[in-house]
Amino acid sequence: MEKNRQLAKIFDRIADFLEFKGDSIYRINAYRKAARVIKDLPKDIEELYRQNSLRSIPGIGEKIASKIEQYFEEGTVKKYEELRREVPEELMILLDVPNLGPKTLRLAYETLGVRNLEDLKKVVKDGSLAALPGMGPKKVEKIRKGLEIFLRGQERMLLGEAIQIGEKVLGHLYPLASRISLAGSLRRMKETVGDLDVLATGKRKRIIQAFVEMPWVTEVLARGETKASVLMEDRQVDLRVVDDGEWGSALQYFTGSKEHNVHLREIAKERGLKINEYGVFSIETGERLAGAAEEEVYAILELAYIPPELREDRGEIEAAREERLPRLVEYRQVRGDLHVHSNWSDGTADLEGLAREGARLGYEYIAITDHSKTMKIAHGLDERRLEEQVKAIKEINARKVGCHLLTGVEVDIHPDGSLDLDEAILKELDWVVASIHSHFTQDATERIITACQSPWVHCIGHPTGRIIFSRDPYPLDLDRVFKAAAATGTALEINAHQDRLDLSDPRARKAKDMGVKLALGTDAHHLGQLWMIRLGVGVARRAWLEPPDVLNTYPLEELLVLTRKKR
Ligand code: DGT
């Protein structure tokens, strides 16, 4: 599927170039859409090319199809090569800087000669950007903030991206290693990941050889007897191969977090023990007391086993000592997805396809939550179309083609807190998510509290509105929101999309402590995004949530009883 990724990147880049040049929005969007479709395609694009069935992919038209053919026949897309000759490609990544539009970028390029990230940093800092016509200090301040967010994203990756890279590495090395596991922040399911850490046992030479020769590796950064580091997909992956007897202590050590490990070492010291990646040792005699299994490391400190997601030194060590660790929610306990878009608004999957995919994932239910009418660019549904969709869903449910589809909507919350659809239709629905998609600079506290007070709203979608590496939360007094949600019996979402993960784990933990129920939803717009529920489970676990805290663990009937209770 490597070709899918490469092609998606090329089409995305063509869209960037066109955007920079001020081309038509329709053409730009056509390339963006093609990139998205190809990236999410569950099949190998090269295979579809060979079977001559590119044109049957939904969302791929004649023009794009012929460019894909060109790619496989000539090794490149001509249009892309032309554009690259015209404008430096390094400049194009700057289109991802929040608050920096293509027009400003072009101005900076043409008048100040900005060609890359370094140049941009410089003209922001030395005031020459602010001096340009139509710019001014306020606008540049916004760009400076955007640059900060952008730089954070350059250094770290999204959890969802890291998981996909990690799975490739594990899949590739699995047959060679006797044991293999992810470690570091990825194993802890942190929302962003700096580099990937992989730990293995088995034949050192062979494993390291295979690791540096993986087909996705673009650079070998370091290579030794027991460890190696490579770059793949522009990201660093570290591998360590340890002895079988050290597996547990090494896995514990390299899973971190650093703060958790520091605290553990203190506890060990008090007991006359020393912990490192090679094992647990008596300080007095030097005798090795544990290290083969991770559980042993905790057991010898008289601690219950602490799941990786909790290892942040946020009270988990104390809880383990007092045997009051939470029984964390697990992926297999999730019975459904509570935020999914279909092709009735801006998704690509049809309702029946979602029901079937839900069944394939072992789900009992999926809530169909398309956008409401204010979201014109997303083809939001008005009352009449939503009514039609409800009928269509009931018909599909009656035929039992897949999992049960809950009727629902993601209704916009207007700036005054009112909802974007009549209550006559909202009261017909099984599951109503209410979300903010506009006026992000306005304080959202009252707006959300008002929505919680509506008897028709079951859940607030992506409650803070943050988008990782691109948008900070809107101004919001979360404590007041949590109180209102608890008092009205409104759930708050853990949006499981890799870009959002909203509520974040510390916030979701606070919500639980204040008596709020949480609901996981992928916000999937394609079938290929439903897997992200796993990221939501990761956030839930990091938030110390147990099954009763998470509505998705409720059987269909219980969920419906609960949602009717609010009304
Ligand atoms: P990241 O990569 O920034 O998302 O975060 P981590 O947690 O994956 O950190 P990384 O890759 O630097 O190191 C992996 C683990 O190795 C880390 O979680 C704990 C362990 N480790 C690394 N350096 C130290 C250290 O100086 N002291 C201790 N106790 N542990 C360390």
Ligand code: CA
């Ligand atoms: Ca790491």
Ligand code: CA
């Ligand atoms: Ca590392």
Ligand code: ZN
């Ligand atoms: Zn939304």
